[in-house]
Amino acid sequence: MTPQDAQDEDIDDDLPEASAQSDGQVVDLNLPPDAAGERLDRALMAVLGEAAPDISRARLQALIAEGRLTFENHIITDGKHKAKAGQYSLTIPAPIAALPQPQNLALDILYEDAHLIVVVKPSGMAAHPAPGTPDSTLVNALLYHCGDTLSGIGGVLRPGIVHRLDKDTSGVMVAAKSDAAHHGLSALFAKHDIGRAYLAIVRGTPKATKGTVTTQIGRSHHDRKKMAVLRAGGREATTHYTVQASFGGAKPVASLIRCELETGRTHQIRVHMAHLGAPCLGDPVYGSGAPAAPVQALLRELNFTRQALHATHLAFIHPITGEALSFDAPPPDDFQSLLNGLTEL
Incomplete structure (x- = not known):
């Protein structure tokens, strides 16, 4: 490697x-009934000219392979498949x-x-x-x-x-x-020889106050903007977590969790917390299910609209000098204000 x-x-x-690759121009392409059965990329090229005249067939094939084509909310990644009549959506990323x-x-x-x-x-x-x-x-x-x-x-x-x-x-x-x-x-x-710890404020609390989550994580089969726990494929991801505090009484409405990573997969902690049924508060992608009403009110009051996740610790051996380095950063003001508000619930 x-x-x-x-x-x-x-x-x-x-x-x-x-x-952010998915940001850009979204082009809707309608394939007529007589296009059904043709090779998909060839059929799309026939209707792509007016909407995106600068897209070559090779470029279209690359965009499809990257998961930028959908049909009936399903991602299509192989332009060699047979076309079906109906509306396809192609996302053409903005230039950078x-x-x-x-x-x-x-x-x-x-x-x-x-x-x-x-x-x-x-x-x-x-x-x-x-x-x-x-x-x-x-x-x-x-x-x-x-x-x-x-x-x-x-x-x-x-x-x-x-x-x-x-x-x-x-x-x-x-x-x-x-x-x-x-x-x-x-x-x-x-080699996973980096010490990394995060603080997450999550909805509710996991069933176990301490544990390890090991799953396969890869891009969602249903939404390429998201990652997901997969039964097969993806990459192994391991997160160790400890509930440090819970808020809201006997049935917690939120918790502060410390997560330590063995791996660093895309959105690993956010996906694993959601997998435990305790997604990060404020997470616009993985925060399925609304938090309790008092928590919602607090989030609105603080205008807290991001995932409540903070990388608090990083430790490693200096690759040149061999010195052991360790760094800690307290949560920023918005994160701490959320914590303070939750302690009063």
């Missing part, structure tokens, strides 16, 4: 970043700038040397540019702060980025300033 493979395998992905630009954005720096930098990313900041988030990202801030020293292994769109946090998840992140550090950090993530 190369360091780049390790980075891609074990990256804390941001599905508004990853799924080839090179992110340095921006003078505030950085909360916990540690920095010639090889790496550790920061506390605020909620609302994406890790790197993507369709729908072209700038004001951590990469833009790092390019301004670090200049030409930022590692380029991550590519032109994500220099220095070794792992990610969801855009609306706050907390500790490490970025590589040298290629040697990038290789070393990527190897640590690949």
Whole structure:
């Protein structure tokens, strides 16, 4: 496994970043009855001309393979299938700038040397540019702060980025300033030799106050913008959790949970908490089911509209010096205000 493979395998992905690919132009394509039975990509090309004249057949095939085509709310990923009459929807991602630009954005720096930098990313900041988030990202801030020293292994769109946090998840992140550090950090993530802990405020409480969740996580078969626990396929994901506090009396309406990761799959904690029946409060993607009325009222009062998730701890061996490093970041004000409000319920 190369360091780049390790980075891609074990990256804390941001599905508004990853799924920001789904932002863009949505084209509805109606296939007439006489197109039924034809090869799907060929049939779609026949009706695509007016709506998207710049899309070649090769480009259409790539978009289909990426899961950007749906039919009756089902994702189609193979353009070789036989076409059916009816309406298809094709999402054509918006173009993004080839090179992110340095921006003078505030950085909360916990540690920095010639090889790496550790920061506390605020909620609302994406890790790197993507369709729908072209700038004001951590990469833009790092390019301004670090200049030409930022590692380029991550590519032109994500220099220095070794792992990610969801855009609306706050907390500790490490970025590589040298290629040697990038290789070393990527190897640590690949071997799961990184200590990571998160705080999550969830709806209700899990049945067990302490436990381990191990599942396969992959992209949902029903909605490519979401990840899901899969019976087959996907990648193994393991989360250890401990309920630290419950709110609302004998039948808790919310809980504070500390989660420690062995793996770093896309949306892992959010998916695993939902799998336990205790999704993160404020989660717009996985927060199925409304919280109790007092919790809803508190969320509205605080205007808390993001997932209540914070990366509070990061520990690793410095890939160049061999020094043991450990960093902790308390929850930001909005997270703490939610906690304070819940203690009064």
